[in-house]
Amino acid sequence: HADIAMYRAKETGRNNFQFYTSEMNERALERLRIEGDLRLAIERDEFLLYYQPQVDLVSKKIIGVEALIRWQHPELGMVPPARFISLAEETGLIVPIGNWVIREACRQSKVWQDEGFIGLRTAVNLSARQFAQQNLVQSIQDALTATSLLPASLEIELTESLVMADVEQAIGILRDMKTLGVQLSIDDFGTGYSSLSYLKRFPIDVLKIDRSFVNDITTDPDDAAIVTSIISLAHSLRLSVIAEGVETREQLDYLQQHGCDQIQGYFFSRPVTAEVMTQMLRDGTRLQLTDDQPA
Ligand code: C2E
Ligand code: MG
Ligand code: MG
Ligand code: MG
Numbered sequence: 438h439a440d441i442a443m444y445r446a447k448e449t450g451r452n453n454f455q456f457y458t459s460e461m462n463e464r465a466l467e468r469l470r471i472e473g474d475l476r477l478a479i480e481r482d483e484f485l486l487y488y489q490p491q492v493d494l495v496s497k498k499i500i501g502v503e504a505l506i507r508w509q510h511p512e513l514g515m516v517p518p519a520r521f522i523s524l525a526e527e528t529g530l531i532v533p534i535g536n537w538v539i540r541e542a543c544r545q546s547k548v549w550q551d552e553g554f555i556g557l558r559t560a561v562n563l564s565a566r567q568f569a570q571q572n573l574v575q576s577i578q579d580a581l582t583a584t585s586l587l588p589a590s591l592e593i594e595l596t597e598s599l600v601m602a603d604v605e606q607a608i609g610i611l612r613d614m615k616t617l618g619v620q621l622s623i624d625d626f627g628t629g630y631s632s633l634s635y636l637k638r639f640p641i642d643v644l645k646i647d648r649s650f651v652n653d654i655t656t657d658p659d660d661a662a663i664v665t666s667i668i669s670l671a672h673s674l675r676l677s678v679i680a681e682g683v684e685t686r687e688q689l690d691y692l693q694q695h696g697c698d699q700i701q702g703y704f705f706s707r708p709v710t711a712e713v714m715t716q717m718l719r720d721g722t723r724l725q726l727t728d729d730q731p732a
Pocket of ligand 3: 624645647648681
């Protein structure tokens with residue numbers, strides 16, 4: 438592709454264009470390569486799930502985990518979802534990948550359930566393409582049946598744009614999912630467009646406050662106002678509310694003082710392997726709050 442870049446540069450006679458073109462080619466090539474590799478990744482068993490704990494601010498215990506996909510690429514190493522999810526979405530590969538995620542999360546969740554971590558719920562992310570898939574509800578049902586997982590242990594994370602694209606159809610799908618007995622949450626809440634009157638009609642259980650609001654919660658009064666509004670909105674709709682991206686003690690204290698139910702973020706733990714997660718559960722790892730009495 439260096440040759441192509443040189444050729445184009447000569448054609449235009451501009452040096453800066455050469456750099457631009459070769460960079461674009463590099464990106465296009467990386468994309469092509471990732472797309473090709475992505476097609477093979479499932480059969481090569483290169484995906485894995487990391488889990489990030491969610492802690493309850495009253496009991497201070499881990500009450501849930503979010504499953505987050507990782508791609509162990511043979512040459513590129515660990516590829517984060519930001520580098521392949523949108524491509525998987527565009528190519529439709531997200532459907533088989535997403536089905537693998539649901540199945541694997543249910544399998545692992547059942548292992549934890551069998552070890553006695555009964556109330557623990559495992560959340561999985563859903564993409565728009567998966568949501569549009571005809572047999573989505575059936576494949577969730579299949580995963581639950583195949584793994585014998587208690588349906589209430591599974592939580593499906595949706596985004597505002599996903600459910601707002603076609604509201605009536607979305608309500609139908611969400612109702613079918615609720616019939617299965619799974620929990621539903623709205624991820625990245627506050628970043629998308631959603632109408633409050635529709636929110637009321639969606640049979641959801643949890644709002645997840647996007648981490649962009651949590652980030653400056655202690656320094657930006659606007660973000661603080663948004664977060665406290667989302668907390669009271671959730672509670673008036675009888676939903677529970679979880680703050681994402683909690684990184685500091687100050688953010689945690691603020692959220693606790695303002696009645697947030699649960700938190701997820703680097704402050705408590707980064708996403709970890711199933712093995713490390715299991716150890717945290719066995720250890721009974723708890724959140725320490727500032728106002729805790731020393732043991
Ligand atoms: P998300 O669903 O909002 O997941 C939370 C993301 O925030 C994760 O990034 C997590 O590692 C990161 N995070 C958690 N706590 C903190 C924190 O305290 N600070 C900061 N800076 N970041 C934090 P990750 O794992 O890279 O995933 C990014 C996004 O990729 C996810 O955002 C989700 O939209 C998507 N994704 C991940 N796994 C899947 C999957 O299995 N299927 C689909 N469709 N999308 C997925
Ligand atoms: Mg999520
Ligand atoms: Mg999120
Ligand atoms: Mg997201």
